[in-house]
Structure formats: C-alpha cells, structure tokens
Amino acid sequence: MQLDFQTRELLVKLVYYGPALSGKTTNLQALHALVADDARGRLMTLETRDDRTLFFDLLPLTFRSGNLQVRIKLFTVPGQVIHNATRRLVLQGADGVAFIADSQRSETKANTAAFVDLKQNLADNGLDIKKMPVVIQFNKRDLIDIRSDREIDQLSQQGREPVFKAIAMQGVGVLETFMGLFELTWRKLEREHGLHDKFDIESEKLFSDIRARLSVVRSGSTIPGPPR
Amino acid sequence: MIHADVKHLSDIVDREALGEVCRSFFGLFGLPIRIFAADDSLLADVHVEREVCRYANTLKGGRDGCTSTVAQVRKLAPASDTLLHTCFTGAVYRVVPIVYDGATLGRFVLGPYLPSEVREVPRSLLVVDSGIDPERARKALEEMPRVRAETVERIVTHLRGVLDLILFSGHKSFLTSEMHVLSERESFRELSEKNTELERAYDRLKEIDKLKSNFLATVSHELRTPLTSIIGYSEMLAAGIAGSLTTEQSEFVQTIRSKGDLLLKLITSLLDISRLEQGTLRLEYERVDVLPLFEEIIETVRPASARKKLTIALDVPTDGIPEFRLDPLRLRQIISNLLDNAIKFSHEGGTVILGARDVELSRDPFPDLDSDDSGLVLLAAPHRALEIQVRDEGIGIPVAAQERIFDAFYQVDGSSTREHGGTGLGLAIVRRLVEAHGGTIRVLSEVGKGTSFYVVLPEGELSL
Numbered sequence: 231m232q233l234d235f236q237t238r239e240l241l242v243k244l245v246y247y248g249p250a251l252s253g254k255t256t257n258l259q260a261l262h263a264l265v266a267d268d269a270r271g272r273l274m275t276l277e278t279r280d281d282r283t284l285f286f287d288l289l290p291l292t293f294r295s296g297n298l299q300v301r302i303k304l305f306t307v308p309g310q311v312i313h314n315a316t317r318r319l320v321l322q323g324a325d326g327v328a329f330i331a332d333s334q335r336s337e338t339k340a341n342t343a344a345f346v347d348l349k350q351n352l353a354d355n356g357l358d359i360k361k362m363p364v365v366i367q368f369n370k371r372d373l374i375d376i377r378s379d380r381e382i383d384q385l386s387q388q389g390r391e392p393v394f395k396a397i398a399m400q401g402v403g404v405l406e407t408f409m410g411l412f413e414l415t416w417r418k419l420e421r422e423h424g425l426h427d428k429f430d431i432e433s434e435k436l437f438s439d440i441r442a443r444l445s446v447v448r449s450g451s452t453i454p455g456p457p458r
Numbered sequence: 459m460i461h462a463d464v465k466h467l468s469d470i471v472d473r474e475a476l477g478e479v480c481r482s483f484f485g486l487f488g489l490p491i492r493i494f495a496a497d498d499s500l501l502a503d504v505h506v507e508r509e510v511c512r513y514a515n516t517l518k519g520g521r522d523g524c525t526s527t528v529a530q531v532r533k534l535a536p537a538s539d540t541l542l543h544t545c546f547t548g549a550v551y552r553v554v555p556i557v558y559d560g561a562t563l564g565r566f567v568l569g570p571y572l573p574s575e576v577r578e579v580p581r582s583l584l585v586v587d588s589g590i591d592p593e594r595a596r597k598a599l600e601e602m603p604r605v606r607a608e609t610v611e612r613i614v615t616h617l618r619g620v621l622d623l624i625l626f627s628g629h630k631s632f633l634t635s636e637m638h639v640l641s642e643r644e645s646f647r648e649l650s651e652k653n654t655e656l657e658r659a660y661d662r663l664k665e666i667d668k669l670k671s672n673f674l675a676t677v678s679h680e681l682r683t684p685l686t687s688i689i690g691y692s693e694m695l696a697a698g699i700a701g702s703l704t705t706e707q708s709e710f711v712q713t714i715r716s717k718g719d720l721l722l723k724l725i726t727s728l729l730d731i732s733r734l735e736q737g738t739l740r741l742e743y744e745r746v747d748v749l750p751l752f753e754e755i756i757e758t759v760r761p762a763s764a765r766k767k768l769t770i771a772l773d774v775p776t777d778g779i780p781e782f783r784l785d786p787l788r789l790r791q792i793i794s795n796l797l798d799n800a801i802k803f804s805h806e807g808g809t810v811i812l813g814a815r816d817v818e819l820s821r822d823p824f825p826d827l828d829s830d831d832s833g834l835v836l837l838a839a840p841h842r843a844l845e846i847q848v849r850d851e852g853i854g855i856p857v858a859a860q861e862r863i864f865d866a867f868y869q870v871d872g873s874s875t876r877e878h879g880g881t882g883l884g885l886a887i888v889r890r891l892v893e894a895h896g897g898t899i900r901v902l903s904e905v906g907k908g909t910s911f912y913v914v915l916p917e918g919e920l921s922l
Contacts, residue, residue, distance in 0.1 A: 232461070237537075239561075241463060271559045272626050276634050285637045288462050292560025301560045303462050315644035319637070323459040 231325050231419055238429065239299045242419070243323055244411055247348050248330035249340035250309030253369040256398040257330060258289045258304055261408055264401060269293055269443040286320050295439040298429045302412065309344065318351045326363035326415035327352075328407055329391075330398075333368045333376035360390075363414040367394045367407045405444050413437060460640070462633055467495040467556070467563045470628030473502070479620065480504040487613055488603045489571055493556075495564040498532070508570070510547050510583075510598035519587030527551075537562050540614070545570055548580035549602055554614055558625045566617065568610070572602040667735070674732040678725045685725065689718040727883040730791075731866055734890035741785040741894060743918035748779045748814060748844065755790055756812065759797050766806045770797075773813035773847070780816060782844050783918040788891050795884040796848040796911050803852035803909070813847035819916055843897070843916040854905040863901070864889040888913075 232241040246254040255275070262273045271290035287306040292299065305324075307317040321327075329348065331341040349359050366389075368382055379395070386393035392410050396403025416433060420426055426433070464470055480491050480502040490505030514520030527545045534541050534553040541553045549570030556564045579596045605613075692715040694700060696708060703711065733739045749772075756770050763770050793812065800810045819841045855863060866886035892899045895915045903909035 232463070241461070243461060274626070274630055274633070276630065276637060285634065285641075286460075288633070290462070290559040299560060301463075305460075305462070315641055315648065316637070319640050319644060320460055323461060 231423070233423070233428075235428070237299070238297055239301065240419075240425070240429075242300065242302045242325050242412075242415060244302060244304050244326045244328065244415065245321055245324040246304065246306045246328045246330055247317070247321075247344070248309060249332060249337065249344040250311075252309060252330045252332040252337070252341070252344075253396075253398040254306040254309065254330045255287050257328070257367070257369070257396070257404050257407065258287050258306060260398050260401040260404040261291075261304070262289055264405060264445055265291060266443040285316055293436075293440045293443055295436040296429075296431055298431050298436070300436070300440075304408075311343075311347075314347070314351070317347070318354055321348075321351050321357075322355050324357075324362070325419065326365075326411050328411045329364060329366045331366060331368050333370045333382075333395075334373055335375050335377055338377070363411065363418050365392045365394060365407060365411045365414060367396050367403065369396045369398050369403075371395050371402070372397045372400070409437070409441065409444070412440070460633070460637065462629075464558060464561065464563060464625075464629055464632075466497070467493075467501060467625075468499075470632045471501070471624055472628075476502045476624070477504070479624070483617065489568050489605070489613065491617075492567045493564065494532075494535075494567070496535075496562060498535070501564070508549075508598075509601045510549075510595065511570075513594060513598045514547065514583075514586065517587035517589055520590075523586050531567060534567075535565060546580070546582040546586050547599060547602070548572060548576045548583060552610060552614065554618070556618075556621055556625075558622065558629070563625070566621070568614070568617075570602070571610070572599070572604045574604045574606045576604075671732040671735045674728055675736075678729040678732070682722065682725050682729075685718060685722055689715060689722065692718060724883075727887060730887050731883055731890065734887065734894065739894060741788060741918070743783050743785055745781045746784045746786045746789065747781055749774065751786060751790065752793070752812060752814065755793050755797065758794065759801060762798070762801050763810070766801065766804060766808075768801060768804055768807070769809045771809060771811045773811050775815055779814055779844070782816070782842070782915075784844065784895070784915060785918075788895070789915070792888050792891050792913060793846065793848070795888045796846075796913070799884060800848050800850035800852065800909070804850045805852060808851045810851075811847070811849045813849070815845050817843050817845045817914065819843045819914070841916055843914050846913045846915070847910060848913075849908065849910040851908040854907055854909055855901065855903040856905055857903075860901050860903060864899070 231243070233239075234241075246257055248254050258273060262270055269291055271292070274288040276285035276288065286308065289304040291302040291304065293302070294300075305320050307313075307320045327348065329345060331337075331344075352359050352362060366386075368377070370376065382393060382395065392414065394403050394407040394410055396407060398404055413433075416425075416436070420433060425431065476493060480493065481504050483489070483491055484504040491502070492500060492505070493502040495501055511524060514524055523546045527543070531543050531551045531553065534543060534551075536553055536555045538555055538557065540555070543551045543553065545551065547570070549572050551567055551569035553565055553567050555562050556566060579592065579599055583595055583599070584590060584592055692711050695703065695711045696715060730739070752772060752774075756772070759770070797810065797812065804810060864885050866883055889899055892913055892915065895918070897913060897915040899911065899913045901909060901911050
C-alpha cells in the first residue's frame with residue numbers, strides 16, 4: 231500500500247493467484263468489462279515476445295469517495311510451475327490475495343499445490359499468510375464433475391478465508407470476489423494505518439461508492455474468452 | 459517491487475518521439491503545443507511566434523503583458539479539469555491535464571489560438587501600450603489561427619487518446635523491461651543459492667573421499683607391519699634356521715610365503731592409490747637410461763611369461779633411445795603393471811611386445827583455454843616425451859569397458875578376477891602415475907584380437 235496525504239490518494243495492490251488455467255486472467259477480463267469507464271484503465275497483459283512466457287496481467291482501477299482517491303492495481307500471476315520467480319516478484323508488496331481455484335475434481339491437487347506455493351512465496355517475501363487478507367474463489371462452477379456446493383460450503387465454514395463461487399467466463403461471482411477481497415484488505419489497512427482518522431472516510435460509504443461504479447451494463451458488451 | 463505505478467512521464471515516454479508527435483500535430487492542426495510533466499519540466503514544445511506577439515513584443519507594455527501571460531499559463535496545473543487562460547490579445551491557452559491510471563502525470567498546453575467568436579480587436583490589446591497602432595494590431599491579429607470551440611474539443615479528445623495510447627505502450631514496455639531485469643536477478647539469486655549448495659555438497663564429498671583414502675592408507679600400513687613379520691618368519695623357516703623341514707613342510711612354508719608376497723603387493727598397491735588420490739605422491743626425477751631398465755623389467759616378468767610360453771619382444775628404434783628425465787621407480791611400476799596385464803590376458807604361446815620411442819610434443823601452454831590452433835606455432839613450445847607401447851594378442855577389452863578400466867577396483871568381467879587374479883587396482887595406479895607425470899594414456903583394443911596401451915610421458919622439467 232502507498233499513501234499520499236498531499237494528493238489524498240491510496241494505492242492498493244491486489245494479486246490474483248492460483249494454478250495454471252484456473253481463470254485468473256478471465257476474472258480480470260470480466261471485471262474490466264463490468265467496471266464503469268471512468269474507473270478502469272486498460273487491461274495490460276505482459277508477455278515476452280520470444281518465449282511467450284506470461285509475466286502477469288494488470289488491471290488498474292480508480293475510485294473516488296469523498297475527497298479520497300483509491301487506486302487499485304489488480305495483478306495476476308502466471309500459474310505454470312516454472313514461473314515461480316515471477317510469482318514471487320509479483321507477490322512482493324501485495325496487500326491482499328484472491329486465490330482462484332478450479333472447481334473440477336481433477337484439479338484438486340493442482341489447487342492444493344498452488345496454495346502451498348502461495349504460502350511459501352509469501353513466506354519468502356517475509357509475509358505471513360495468516361496476516362494476509364485472502365479470499366478463495368471456486369471458479370468454473372458450470373463445468374461437470376466439479377466439487378459439490380455442499381462440500382465447498384462445509385469446508386468454507388471450517389476455513390478462515392471467505393469463499394466465493396464463480397463462473398468467470400460469464401462474469402458470475404467476479405464482482406463478489408473482488409469486493410470481498412477489497413473489503414477484507416481495506417479493513418486490515420484501516421486497522422493498521424488508521425485510515426478512517428487520517429482521511430476521514432467511512433468504510434461503508436467507500437464500499438458503496440465503489441459498488442456504484444461496478445456492475446455497469448453495457449449494450450452489446452461481451453466478456454472475452456479465456457486466456458491461452 | 460512491482461507496483462506498476464508511473465511516477466514520472468519521462469519514465470515511460472521518449473522525449474524525442476514525443477517531440478515528433480507534437481511537430482506532426484502542429485503540422486496538421488496549426489495549433490502550438492507544449493507538454494509538461496507533473497514536476498513542471500518541459501518535455502515538448504512546438505510553436506511559432508505569431509505576428510501579433512512579435513508586434514506586441516516591440517512595445518514595452520506588450521512585452522510585460524506577454525511575460526506575465528506566459529508565467530501565468532505555466533503556473534496552471536489542473537488535476538482533472540481543463541483550464542482556459544485568455545491573453546490580452548484575445549488569444550486563448552487551453553491547459554489539459556494528462557491523466558493516466560487515475561494519476562495526473564502532467565499537462566499539455568494548446569495555444570495561443572483565437573476563438574472564432576472573437577470578431578473584434580479586444581480592448582485589452584489596444585490599451586496594452588500607449589504607443590500601439592490599432593490598425594497594425596488588427597492586421598497582426600488576423601494572422602492568428604482561429605478555431606471553433608467544438609473543433610478544439612474534438613482535437614483535445616483526439617490528442618488525449620493518442621497520448622493515452624503512447625503512455626499505455628510506454629508503460630507496458632517499461633514494466634516488461636523492469637520485469638525482465640527483476641526476473642533475471644531473481645533467477646541469478648536462485649542459481650547462486652543452488653551453486654552454494656552444490657559447492658557445499660561437493661566439499662562434503664571431497665572430505666568423505668579424503669577420509670576414505672586416509673582410512674585405506676592407515677589400514678594398509680597397519681596390515682603391512684604384521685605381514686612383513688609373517689613373510690620374514692616363513693623365509694627363516696624355509697631357510698632352515700629353525701631346523702630342517704620335511705619336503706611337505708617346506709612346500710607349505712613356500713605357499714605361506716608366496717601368498718604373503720601377493721598380499722603385500724596388494725597392500726602396497728592400495729597404499730599407492732590412496733597416496734596418488736591424495737596427491738601426496740612425490741616424483742623423484744632423474745636421468746634414466748630407458749633400454750636397460752626395460753630389459754630388467756622383462757627379466758622380472760620372465761617366470762610368469764614362461765609359464766604361458768609367451769614371447770616378450772622389445773620394439774625400439776635401431777639407434778636406441780636417449781636418456782630421459784623421469785621417475786625410474788614409477789616408470790618401472792607403470793611398465794610392470796601393463797606387462798603383468800598383457801601376460802595375464804594373453805593366450806598361451808602368444809607374443810607380448812614392449813615398445814618405446816622418443817617423440818616431440820607440442821605442449822599447449824594454456825590447456826584450460828579452448829584450443830582452436832590459432833597462434834599455436836607461437837604459443838606451443840616443443841617438448842620431448844617418451845612413448846611406451848605394450849601390445850598383446852590376448853582376449854581384448856570391449857569398447858564399452860575401455861573408459862572404465864582405469865577406475866579403481868573395476869574389472870571388465872567380475873569372473874576374470876577368479877580366472878586371472880588381480881585386484882582391479884593395476885590400471886588405476888598406472889593412469890594416476892601417468893597423470894602425475896603430466897602424461898597421457900590411451901588404449902586400443904578389439905575383443906579377441908588383443909590390446910595395445912600407449913603411454914606418453916613428457917620429460918620432467920629441469921629443476922632450476
């Protein structure tokens with residue numbers, strides 16, 4: 231997080247983490263399609279030309295509430311196992327993490343491995359996952375042979391992290407995941423930095439101001455397909 | 459840390475290229491343009507002096523007015539909304555913030571231009587200096603480009619779009635290169651860590667290897683002491699010092715002695731190899747007359763060769779071999795081992811040839827560098843060497859085993875130990891002795907046809 235008292239500006243870094251092909255980029259694409267024009271920047275995909283190694287995706291969002299400007303940078307990490315160095319770099323300075331899991335039973339192991347990897351990479355960056363705002367999204371709820379709602383609900387009651395279900399390709403559950411993560415992150419930053427007193431801002435007012443810029447229905451707009 | 463936040467316009471745009479875009483903009487619309495970064499530094503400036511400005515500048519009041527206008531326009535730094543500033547000539551400056559990703563990175567200033575609604579010469583121009591000529595001022599003002607408000611709006615929107623695209627592309631390249639550098643650094647760090655780990659493992663292995671060699675040396679030494687007594691006492695028994703022996707007793711004592719000798723040879727080999735591996739073996743160079751030495755060695759293996767009815771032939775140049783500076787003890791060990799092997803693996807009635815000749819080596823003084831023969835004639839100093847060949851017509855060595863026969867304790871075929879005897883240490887010792895001399899050894903062999911070993915020993919340097 232970066233604070234600028236002069237311009238009354240807050241910069242928050244949120245990272246979408248998860249195994250390869252779980253729908254991290256699709257989440258950002260869907261979000262990009264659903265956010266009001268004045269609140270969104272271009273969705274940037276960083277890749278090297280020669281070996282097609284995906285570095286990350288970046289979606290900048292800007293929201294105003296009262297006289298505070300909140301700028302949110304959403305990052306995805308490359309899920310492929312070999313890009314661990316990139317994942318670790320992108321995680322540096324993250325204020326919150328959305329873990330995008332693949333609901334298919336066959337991907338359960340990959341989800342677990344990616345979560346262990348997240349824990350390790352946070353630890354390598356000197357961050358403790360217990361103190362990090364984390365939400366979990368079970369994506370691809372429209373596919374067959376997925377882990378059941380009952381199973382996920384039961385497990386999520388036992389777990390610490392808020393759990394969301396999504397079909398990112400249809401934009402379902404994407405905003406909820408984003409807001410869930412942002413609210414969790416904001417509350418932590420508020421606790422640690424006393425944002426309420428410093429900026430004289432009510433959390434609920436900020437959340438409703440942001441929600442007002444989300445879920446914008448555009449005529450003829452479609453959410454792009456999944457990444458390569 | 460990747461925050462992907464742009465701090466300064468000039469981080470992501472090239473001044474030169476921005477200047478070109480502005481020149482082309484000016485060429486297209488005829489509107490002067492200046493681009494400032496958030497810290498007020500001027501990044502691009504394309505304008506021409508208009509007639510009315512030139513005229514006003516000839517008058518004191520005009521000059522003052524102009525300076526003040528320029529200063530005021532420069533001070534305008536809007537965060538989000540466009541600002542307009544009107545000059546005493548009636549011309550307008552439009553200051554538009556450059557906003558990227560919600561942050562104001564700078565501004566561009568369009569103008570001066572004359573809004574098309576301005577029809578008459580403004581009073582502010584006519585009173586700027588008492589010496590002003592109204593007719594000249596009017597004519598000069600007519601040359602100022604006139605633009606309609608909607609047109610300016612469209613131009614601004616267009617320029618904003620172009621700048622946004624430039625900033626986005628620049629930002630993307632900036633992030634990509636930043637990420638490249640960071641990834642490289644991260645990979646380097648990972649590799650360095652792995653290297654350190656490997657080095658540590660390597661050191662540990664070296665330590666273990668040294669311990670093994672120490673163990674071998676100690677054990678061999680401790681074994682040798684009692685063995686010497688066994689051999690000594692059996693010799694005394696055989697010599698009848700403790701009283702005469704029956705034929706049978708004498709035979710038994712001889713067996714104890716010969717097995718004792720064999721064991722001593724094995725222990726000596728083990729000691730040699732551990733010394734060679736530790737690098738504690740010192741070579742004692744002296745001038746060696748090679749031929750007599752060869753004949754002597756052949757004599758020592760004569761009994762073994764006679765048992766298999768082998769012929770041992772010497773193959774040397776007719777004019778003999780000059781003296782060489784070598785370690786005679788080690789040279790003898792090398793040749794004896796090779797001859798022992800040749801005899802061991804020869805068929806009955808075969809021939810073993812011991813050959814030698816002096817050769818000239820072109821020794822590469824920089825063996826670590828990739829040798830590409832360039833400048834070899836200058837770099838390499840010719841050097842004398844002794845080439846020794848031991849050839850047999852025996853069972854031969856399969857190609858796959860030819861590399862490994864020099865490893866300690868390696869046997870081409872485990873069963874050959876029982877059939878032919880030996881410890882698997884002979885060739886390992888030979889190779890290490892050759893290498894200690896700075897020489898080379900290679901083997902040519904064909905299964906069923908025989909084996910030839912070629913050893914090249916460079917002559918030892920004269921100690922200064």
